Amino acid sequence: MTRHASPYLIPGFYETALSQGKHRDIVGGRWEETALAQMDVLHKAGLQPHHRLLDIGCGCLRLGYMAVPYLNPGHYWGTDASAGLMRRGWEVELTDADRSRLPLSQLIEDADFAFPDVPDDITHAIAWGVFTHLPAAPLRPALARLRQFPRLEMLLVTVFLVPEGHQGPLRQPDGVVTHPDRTPWHRPAAAVEADARAAGWQIDWPEARLPRGQRLARMQPL
């Protein structure tokens, strides 16, 4: 059987799960807990209702269903590899009032981290549980593209970390087993830091206990 770099690359993955009504499973479940954890790190990063948030790899709006009513109308944008997944979240997980605060045109299909049609005035961005499912290569160019948003002051990215020199799989604090060569992927902190700095970001690792033992990288423009 072919081993895919990411479960999201398995042919038919989204279609099958969506046809079975399993959109929450696609993003890993733990719905309210994970949304609250994301809102918490965003608040600690200074997010306020007047800010403009880009949710990279937003899935079916597990963060969006809390962030959209928090932010001023029209101040949330999401990108994801699957338009169908985002649309299902918009239809099923948002209230009527919140749908009117988030035009569908602000949910943008983008599997290349190119951020097409995302406006220049976003101030905060988050990629939660996205690069955890991808090999190392896409991170640095994605960070470099994000550096081109002139008002982006805070970027939060979750990853799985591994101690320098560790070989093979690693059991993370929340029990998830991560790998150097397949999903879910882990990397040494220094490798993530090198990508961030090369792309024009300063980076630190605020203490935060996140679901599944992910670590939060907090980045600000260098």
Ligand SMILES: C[S@@+](CC[C@H](N)C(=O)[O-])C[C@H]1O[C@@H](n2cnc3c(N)ncnc32)[C@H](O)[C@@H]1O
């Ligand atoms: C674990 S889920 C997390 C979703 C969301 N950030 C959340 O916390 O609910 C990973 C998400 O990354 C998306 N994804 C996977 N590969 C991607 C890529 N190359 N570009 C954009 N999104 C991607 C998936 O479709 C999925 O929605």
